[in-house]
Amino acid sequence: MTETFEARYAAIASRDRRHDGRFFTAVRTTGIYCRPSCPARTPYPENVTFFTTAAAAQAAGFRACKRCRPEAAPGSADWDVRADLVARALRLVNDGAVDEGGVAALARRLAVSERHLHRVMVAEVGVGPLALARMRRAQTARLLLEATELPVTSVAFAAGYASVRQFNDSIREAFGAAPTDLRRGRRAAADGTGEVVLRLAHRLPLDHAPLMDFLGLRAVPGVEECDGRSYRRALRLPHGAGVVTVTPHPGEGHVTARLRLADLRDLTPAVQRTRRLFDLDADPEAVSRALSRDPLLAPLVRRRPGVRVPGHVDGFELAVRAVLGQQVTVKGARTLAGRLVERLGKPMDAPSGAVTHLFPTAESVAEADLSGLGLTTGRMDTLRAVASAVAGGEVVLDPGADREETRRALLSLKGIGPWTADYVAMRALGDPDAFPAADLGLRQALERLGSPMDARALTSRADAWRPWRAYAALHLWSSLADEPGRAPLR
Numbered sequence: 001m002t003e004t005f006e007a008r009y010a011a012i013a014s015r016d017r018r019h020d021g022r023f024f025t026a027v028r029t030t031g032i033y034c035r036p037s038c039p040a041r042t043p044y045p046e047n048v049t050f051f052t053t054a055a056a057a058q059a060a061g062f063r064a065c066k067r068c069r070p071e072a073a074p075g076s077a078d079w080d081v082r083a084d085l086v087a088r089a090l091r092l093v094n095d096g097a098v099d100e101g102g103v104a105a106l107a108r109r110l111a112v113s114e115r116h117l118h119r120v121m122v123a124e125v126g127v128g129p130l131a132l133a134r135m136r137r138a139q140t141a142r143l144l145l146e147a148t149e150l151p152v153t154s155v156a157f158a159a160g161y162a163s164v165r166q167f168n169d170s171i172r173e174a175f176g177a178a179p180t181d182l183r184r185g186r187r188a189a190a191d192g193t194g195e196v197v198l199r200l201a202h203r204l205p206l207d208h209a210p211l212m213d214f215l216g217l218r219a220v221p222g223v224e225e226c227d228g229r230s231y232r233r234a235l236r237l238p239h240g241a242g243v244v245t246v247t248p249h250p251g252e253g254h255v256t257a258r259l260r261l262a263d264l265r266d267l268t269p270a271v272q273r274t275r276r277l278f279d280l281d282a283d284p285e286a287v288s289r290a291l292s293r294d295p296l297l298a299p300l301v302r303r304r305p306g307v308r309v310p311g312h313v314d315g316f317e318l319a320v321r322a323v324l325g326q327q328v329t330v331k332g333a334r335t336l337a338g339r340l341v342e343r344l345g346k347p348m349d350a351p352s353g354a355v356t357h358l359f360p361t362a363e364s365v366a367e368a369d370l371s372g373l374g375l376t377t378g379r380m381d382t383l384r385a386v387a388s389a390v391a392g393g394e395v396v397l398d399p400g401a402d403r404e405e406t407r408r409a410l411l412s413l414k415g416i417g418p419w420t421a422d423y424v425a426m427r428a429l430g431d432p433d434a435f436p437a438a439d440l441g442l443r444q445a446l447e448r449l450g451s452p453m454d455a456r457a458l459t460s461r462a463d464a465w466r467p468w469r470a471y472a473a474l475h476l477w478s479s480l481a482d483e484p485g486r487a488p489l490r
Contacts, residue, residue: 008050012036017253018203018285021073024051026062032176033057038068052076055135056126063176071139071174074201075281080432081467083403085110086124089117090132091430092400096269098133099160100238109400138174140268141167145183147196150264152179158264196267199254202280205306208248210478211278214310217330218321221338222345222357234348234355235270235313239263243352244274255280260352276399276430279308287471294464296451300475307478309470315397315428316390317359319410322420322427323382324375339373340365362390382415389413397428426470435462435469445476 003011003023011019012034019036026033027043033051034040051057054064054071064071075094079087089110092098097106106129107114118128125132141159144150150158156167156179171179216226224233235242240262247256257274261267275281284306291297301307312318320340325333344364345357360368366387370380389395395409396402403425410421419436426434436442437459446453453461465472 005045005050008036009045009048012038012048013042015039018283020070020201020203021281022076022078022283024054024057024070025049026051026057026060031062032065033062033070034065035068035070035073038065038070040065040067052125053127053132053135055132058135058174059127059131064174066176071135071142072201074203075275077281077283077286077432080281080430083431085112085117086120088400088402089121089129090125092398093129093132094136094268095272095399096136096238097400098129099137099265099268103129103133134170135174136268137161138170141171141179142175142182143196143198143267143271144264145179147198148264152183154264155179158267160265196259196261196264198257198259198271200257200271200275200278200280201254202278203282203284204251204253205284206248206250206308207304207306208250210304210474210481211308211310212248213481218334220321220334220341220359221354222341223317223337223355223359225354232353232355233313234358235266235273236358236361237261237263237266237269239266241348241350241358242266242270243348243350243355244270245352246274246278248278260350262349272399273313276311277313279311279430282308282432284308287468290468291465291472291475294461296446296449296461297465297472297475300479304475304478307471307474309430309432309474310427311430312427314359315401315424316362316387318428319386319390319395319397319420319424320359320365320383322423323379323386323415326379326415326420336374340370343373344368362387366391378415382413385413385415386410397424399430401429403429403431403434426473432470433467435459435465435473437462439473441480442473442476445479449479 008023012025015037017037023036024033025036026049027047028049029047051060079090089106092106092109097109103114107117110117121128137160141155144155144158153164156164161167161170168179171182175182212226212228212231215231216228219226230245230247232243232245235244242259242261245258249255255278259267259270261270288301288305292301321333321337324336341357341359344360347357366384370383389409390397396406406429407421407425410416410424419438422434422436425431438455442458446458462469462472
């Protein structure tokens with residue numbers, strides 16, 4: 001966010017892919033904006049203007065480069081670090097909040113006025129929430145044009161446009177081409193299975209093996225499955241259910257996501273939740289650079305330079321699984337979650353392989369009889385307390401949640417301690433600095449590395465790892481998995 005013009009110009013001169021998505025380069029003589037790594041000839045500095053978002057570049061009158069497709073770049077990890085109003089608003093806009101309820105509803109969720117929200121966003125990112133949502137809508141339309149055989153009219157309404165004319169004007173403004181021209185030049189196509197097949201970009205490196213192992217070990221029967229090569233799970237979306245299958249491609253800078261959706265209006269939130277789940281907007285270079293300064297972590301970072309923090313697609317589901325995982329093994333928590341899904345989960349109208357159910361909602365768990373699942377009375381009380389708090393709005397677990405407020409609200413519930421609250425912040429809220437210092441697995445990893453310490457000493461040591469303490473935790477957990485016959489506890 002604070003890079004100088006000279007530093008940014010040096011990045012585009014060297015076509016540095018690490019900066020893709022962090023800023024955009026607009027060239028006044030061509031009227032085009034690009035990502036930093038665009039292979040086109042480097043423009044003269046006097047003709048260059050830098051923008052924080054693609055929407056800001058478009059609002060200033062520039063159109064997206066057809067060669068490097070800047071609008072498809074990974075998101076900026078800078079916003080994940082921040083927990084202020086603008087960062088929360090950006091996460092909600094990307095998740096489709098404006099499409100669902102408009103700017104007024106977004107402002108209410110953030111407890112500010114529309115005017116104040118617009119003012120602070122223009123000051124930080126160059127445009128207000130409505131312009132950001134319009135850009136997101138255009139991106140969704142382009143994805144549908146390239147990845148499906150839907151008629152153009154159907155694409156327009158599925159992407160959220162009120163009329164075909166509005167759709168045509170928006171696409172021309174954003175991409176400098178008519179919708180039919182974009183379809184003729186598409187890179188992906190429907191394969192006849194009814195799925196939308198997309199390539200989701202990320203920054204290299206990405207250490208996919210521990211990520212897939214982490215998700216596979218915790219895959220809840222009926223909701224998820226993982227064969228080591230691909231991961232599949234059910235999605236609860238604003239307009240219906242969906243299933244996503246994600247396949248990493250080592251070294252290629254993207255994963256393949258195959259989405260089967262009941263309603264194509266859910267494409268944007270489905271894509272964003274998948275990106276959060278696989279931490280695709282991470283900046284591995286920045287993380288590695290910061291953590292390598294500590295001699296304790298440096299060997300782990302060298303071994304796994306592209307470690308990601310597994311996120312989640314449903315904050316309530318993650319909170320339930322965190323409670324079920326208290327003081328039990330991963331296998332035990334997975335079994336308990338499977339029983340809960342079998343009793344309270346909603347069967348899917350169109351199952352996909354072993355994915356047959358949606359995870360139970362907060363409302364259903366709050367009102368359910370949880371006896372006979374193998375849970376203690378205290379654990380059942382905690383689950384009901386969490387479910388009631390989420391259903392009643394006292395605990396917010398979506399991308400736009402105030403992280404500190406959510407942590408305090410969780411800790412006020414009976415049976416929720418610092419470990420659970422920090423684990424939820426790490427995975428459900430996507431906080432890259434969340435750190436469960438009391439975790440037994442972390443202490444075991446430190447002992448194995450020859451540096452045993454208690455939670456208090458670990459918290460003090462971890463101050464040097466900010467704002468990437470969640471990645472430090474993943475490195476430590478992954479070091480346990482490197483031990484033969486051993487998997488991380490969490």
